Amino acid sequence: MHDFVVNVQNRVLSVVQSVLQQNAITADLHPESRLVDIGLSSIGMVELMLKVEAEFDLILPHLEITPENFQSVKAMERMILNQLGSGSG
Template identity: 40%
Template sequence: MSQIESTEVADRAMALAQEIAAQHAGARAFRPSDALVDVGLTSLDLVNLMLAIEAEFDILIPPACLSPQNFHSVEAISRMVEAVRAGTH
């Protein structure tokens, strides 16, 4: 996957996470490396983010990838999406 595609994955994943975070009162700006639970996303938000990621990238996240580590931050989500799209996960 090229650097441009990698950046696009990160940007699209960040937009989805920001959209979900914005539904909470007091939502604040965050970086791709920030822990999503630390910026206010709940476990239900993370499930909704997972579903949004699957729809956005037209992928099915394998059960083996459904771990807290893969949904820790937007950076982690982006790496997981790239691996799933490349068939290496």
């Protein structure tokens, strides 16, 4: 189970770094970094949501598409683990 969680963490981090790079944002990214604080726009957030869905082959329920769930890498990890039915946080 620990390997699964680490795999999700690494994949989320990779997706976020990819979106930041596409948006020409260079920042020191940490799991708790607030993505809006490092410069990700609302359009970048939509792009991020779509890439997360593609990466994990899932469709996020509308109730899960909230600013809170996309505020940081850590928040996205929790949301994805819950969607995959494997996480309690």
